[in-house]
Amino acid sequence: xxxxxxxxxxxxxxxxxxxxxxxxxxxxxxxxxxxxxxxxxxxxxxxxxxxxxxxxxxxxxxxxxxxxxxxxxxxxxxxxxxxxxxxxxxxxxxxxxxxxxxxxxxxxxxxxxxxxxxxxxxxxxxxxxxxxxxxxxxxxxxxxx
Amino acid sequence: xxxxxxxxxxxxxxxxxxxxxxxxxxxxxxxxxxxxxxxxxxxxxxxxxxxxxxxxxxxxxxxxxxxxxxxxxxxxxxxxxxxxxxxxxx
Numbered sequence: 001x002x003x004x005x006x007x008x009x010x011x012x013x014x015x016x017x018x019x020x021x022x023x024x025x026x027x028x029x030x031x032x033x034x035x036x037x038x039x040x041x042x043x044x045x046x047x048x049x050x051x052x053x054x055x056x057x058x059x060x061x062x063x064x065x066x067x068x069x070x071x072x073x074x075x076x077x078x079x080x081x082x083x084x085x086x087x088x089x090x091x092x093x094x095x096x097x098x099x100x101x102x103x104x105x106x107x108x109x110x111x112x113x114x115x116x117x118x119x120x121x122x123x124x125x126x127x128x129x130x131x132x133x134x135x136x137x138x139x140x141x142x143x144x145x
Numbered sequence: 146x147x148x149x150x151x152x153x154x155x156x157x158x159x160x161x162x163x164x165x166x167x168x169x170x171x172x173x174x175x176x177x178x179x180x181x182x183x184x185x186x187x188x189x190x191x192x193x194x195x196x197x198x199x200x201x202x203x204x205x206x207x208x209x210x211x212x213x214x215x216x217x218x219x220x221x222x223x224x225x226x227x228x229x230x231x232x233x234x235x
Contacts, residue, residue, distance in 0.1 A: 057182030101162030
């Protein structure tokens, strides 16, 4: 068995695939990802904007070796490649740019569902805190002199 | 140590009537050297509007949803601290 690692043609293809994925990942930093395709409506141009959060990671490895354990006269050869990765892209609308010959304005996009969820979480936290404080006081033993 | 990099990017300008619009984004990149992993956070920053007479105006793109959520979080923490203080003084 040798410790030498080399890249096989399959390995090169795998690496190329990962390289392409990495390039696509880096494309998330482009301006065109955030500012969507403009929509023309008569004299008005509407440009949707969104924030993009993209995270990814991957790893790939390959190796080959020979083994003379079964047949010392004719050692067997083998090679293999393995890899894995994962990632996620999150996109959320932020605002809409409305441009007309009269002027340009930025209209914010408000995500009511997200706000409601955050509000309920904050409220739950506060109610939980109140409950904990009041029950904690009741549970305290009285000191008798 | 991961490298944290921020960058302001300018997009292609578009002509609408006499106005020239240039989109601007803010990019945050986090990458650990030697590892095939990273994070990119790309968000709109502003829109630069240039009129035919050469006047330039920057319109910020505000993320109202995030502002409200952070406000709620701050309110929740402050509320929790106040509840704690009120119960302690009783």
